[in-house]
Amino acid sequence: MDVTTARERLESMLADIDRSIAVLRGDPVAVRDRSAADAGADLTDADRVQAMLAVATAQRRSVVDAIKRVEEGAYGCCVDCAKPVPEGRLEARPEAARCVQCQSKRERRR
Ligand SMILES: [Zn+2]
Numbered sequence: 721m722d723v724t725t726a727r728e729r730l731e732s733m734l735a736d737i738d739r740s741i742a743v744l745r746g747d748p749v750a751v752r753d754r755s756a757a758d759a760g761a762d763l764t765d766a767d768r769v770q771a772m773l774a775v776a777t778a779q780r781r782s783v784v785d786a787i788k789r790v791e792e793g794a795y796g797c798c799v800d801c802a803k804p805v806p807e808g809r810l811e812a813r814p815e816a817a818r819c820v821q822c823q824s825k826r827e828r829r830r
Pocket residue numbers: 798799800801802803818819820821822823
């Protein structure tokens with residue numbers, strides 16, 4: 721995937737995430753746009769909304785970081801081992817910062 725495509729995809733993801741976050745926070749304009757509530761937010765369930773907000777906020781951070789890597793010319797390289805992240809992985813998750821090996825190592829540490 722070339723960086724221009726990657727950047728476009730990341731920016732559109734960021735717009736979607738921002739819309740979801742607005743819905744979760746109860747922005748009345750965004751709530752009216754029901755298509756933005758794609759995660760199926762039950763706005764009466766405060767705990768679930770909080771959990772979804774945490775997920776969306778974390779995802780937003782990964783997307784913002786990935787855009788930063790595009791700007792720095794470091795996009796597509798694993799932030800831990802600096803090897804190229806496989807194309808298929810970037811297709812599935814354009815915000816991925818690590819190759820599969822480093823990501824699973826990181827997840828095991830938690
Ligand atoms: Zn790696």
